[in-house]
Amino acid sequence: MVMTLPWNVKRRFTEAINTHDVQRVVEFFSPDAVFVSPSGVAEGREQIAWVYEQFFKGFPDFRLIPWYEVFDCDEPMVAEWTVTGTHTGPFLLPDGRVIEATGRRITIRGSCASFIENGKITTHREYFDQLELYTQLGLCLTEPSTVS
Incomplete structure (x- = not known):
């Protein structure tokens, strides 16, 4: 199967993620790109x-393993993946709290959709279950406190 240019970009992007080369990772994004994930929205390379x-930082052995790619379309490019890693560093939660290293291993399943124009990612949307991640880190849900 012949890979299109956008799929080549997406594959090299995954390689950059797996080498933890942040500078190389962001070079795959357009300067005004938007990254959407369960953790929030990031706009621009910075x-x-x-x-x-x-x-x-939180998972120094972070590894992204794509296992299904939808090859019959280039817009958006959709892939399913698994992320593995060991929580050996501080990890920032969306609410601003930091979880110190637990030493726990994670395996998270997710998917993403990417839009690429002129060889750069303009929009990248990731979908994964935060509860799956937090449970594997040993966090648990608590009932919200009631305010009288």
Whole structure:
């Protein structure tokens, strides 16, 4: 099967993620790109770099393994993946709290959709279950406190 240019970009992007080369990762994005994930929205290369830095700090052995790619369309490019890693560094939660290293291994399943124009990612949307991640880190849900 012949790969299209956008799929080549997406494959090299995954390689950059797996080498934890944040500078190389953000070079795959257009300067005004938007990155959307369960953790929030990052706009522009600086914010996108920060998101990846948080994952690489918390999980120094972070590894993204694509296992299904929808090859019959280039817009958006859709893939399913698994992320593995060991929580050996601080990890920032969306609410601003930091989870110190737990030593726990994670395996998270997810998917993403990417839009690429002129060889750069303009929009990248990731979908994964935050509860799956937090449970594997040993966090648990608590009932919200009631305010009288």
